[in-house]
Amino acid sequence: MATTTATITLASSDILSNALSLSATKTLYKAGTTTGLDGIQYEKLEVPTGDVYDMIDATALGANKANKVYICNKATDPTYYIDVYIAALNIGRLYAGDWMFIPLEAAAATQDVGLDAIGGAQVVEFALFHEGKTLVAS
Amino acid sequence: MATTTATITLSSADIADNNISISNTATLTTAGTTTGITETTGLARKKVASSSLADLITVANTDVTAARSAKVFIHNTSTATDKYGLIGIGDSSGTPIYLGRLYGGDFMFFPWDANSGEDITLTMSDATETIIEYMVFFE
Numbered sequence: 001m002a003t004t005t006a007t008i009t010l011a012s013s014d015i016l017s018n019a020l021s022l023s024a025t026k027t028l029y030k031a032g033t034t035t036g037l038d039g040i041q042y043e044k045l046e047v048p049t050g051d052v053y054d055m056i057d058a059t060a061l062g063a064n065k066a067n068k069v070y071i072c073n074k075a076t077d078p079t080y081y082i083d084v085y086i087a088a089l090n091i092g093r094l095y096a097g098d099w100m101f102i103p104l105e106a107a108a109a110t111q112d113v114g115l116d117a118i119g120g121a122q123v124v125e126f127a128l129f130h131e132g133k134t135l136v137a138s
Numbered sequence: 139m140a141t142t143t144a145t146i147t148l149s150s151a152d153i154a155d156n157n158i159s160i161s162n163t164a165t166l167t168t169a170g171t172t173t174g175i176t177e178t179t180g181l182a183r184k185k186v187a188s189s190s191l192a193d194l195i196t197v198a199n200t201d202v203t204a205a206r207s208a209k210v211f212i213h214n215t216s217t218a219t220d221k222y223g224l225i226g227i228g229d230s231s232g233t234p235i236y237l238g239r240l241y242g243g244d245f246m247f248f249p250w251d252a253n254s255g256e257d258i259t260l261t262m263s264d265a266t267e268t269i270i271e272y273m274v275f276f277e
Contacts, residue, residue: 004150004158008245010211010273012142015178020142022181022273024213026243032220040153042160066222066241070148072162079170081207084249089235089256091227092249095207098164100248101146103238105224111235127148127160 001036004028004129006068006101030131031066039130044074047117047124052085055126056113058106059134067106067130069113072099075122082122085114096122104128139174142166142275144209144247168277169206177201179274183215186223186260187267193230194260195272202252208276210250210258215269216242223270226259234259240270250274 007025028037047053056069073082075096082094087110094100105111115124148160166175179200186192195210202208214223222241227250228234234257240246250258262268 002150002153004148004153006245007145007147008211008247009145010142010247011145012140015140015142015174015176015275016180022211024243024245026245029219029241031239032222032241034219036153038153040150040158042158064239066239066244068238070146070160078167078172081170086227086235086237089227090251091235091237092209092251093169093205093207094249095167095169098207098209098249099144099146099162101148102246102248103225103240103244105236105238107236125160127158129148129153 002038003036028068028129029066037129037131039132041128044125046121047115048121049117052114052116054112054114056128058109058111061132061134062106062130064105064107065131067104069104070101070127072125073122074125080119080122083116083118087111140176141174166209166275175275175277177276181271181273184270185267186262186270187265189262189265191230191259191261193257195258197252197254197257200274202276204253205251206277208250208252208274211247211273213245213271214240214242215271218242221266222263224261227256229255230257230259
């Protein structure tokens with residue numbers, strides 16, 4: 001098994017009347033276990049405009065697990081954003097510099113992770129930490 | 139305006155032949171600008187002792203403007219790595235789109251479109267009492 005840790009820190013000195021400093025750390029485990037996730041897919045790519053493009057395909061071996069997805073929009077123009085889709089649902093916008101980190105249920109083959117670049121083509125980095133994925137035969 | 143940052147670090151010495159170390163900091167801004175987000179729900183804690191599908195965060199109960207740059211943090215504070223909360227987006231009286239499972243100690247941070255009917259739902263794997271923390275940053 002592998003040991004992979006995820007740490008988040010949310011901080012602000014002025015969004016509240018007192019400072020906000022919130023932090024959490026977790027080792028990424030396979031579903032229902034204390035065995036570390038041992039698969040990774042880490043990529044950087046440019047998302048063109050004009051359509052929703054699948055970035056991560058939901059596969060049978062990845063369904064209903066504890067897989068995790070990290071996505072970062074590397075654009076620098078603050079007016080640009082990426083609409084992030086799970087299946088046909090637009091869950092939200094990643095503006096330039098934004099990142100997200102979510103577990104991925106991928107319960108059905110239709111529940112791919114899709115990206116739609118708005119404003120212009122944008123470079124994203126993403127990482128999928130997983131415990132298996134179904135490969136497509138050539 | 140306020141300055142709020144969200145930092146993620148993902149690291150492993152053994153998931154591949156070489157170390158993986160991913161780190162990024164985002165400053166939370168209003169949609170299409172460099173102006174900092176100024177509104178938040180603050181950190182909320184909800185005690186859940188049911189395995190029924192229910193709303194965790196309801197669009198109508200927040201002041202979140204839809205289709206902007208809202209961000210959501212959710213944390214399963216349990217230490218039970220064999221139990222989880224399944225997070226979805228949609229109507230709890232229907233069939234939400236499920237994002238994924240937060241096992242004990244897991245967290246997530248994601249943008250939220252928050253259109254009408256796109257509540258954030260929670261379904262626990264069993265009725266064991268569990269505390270879920272969440273926080274929304276919005277405009």
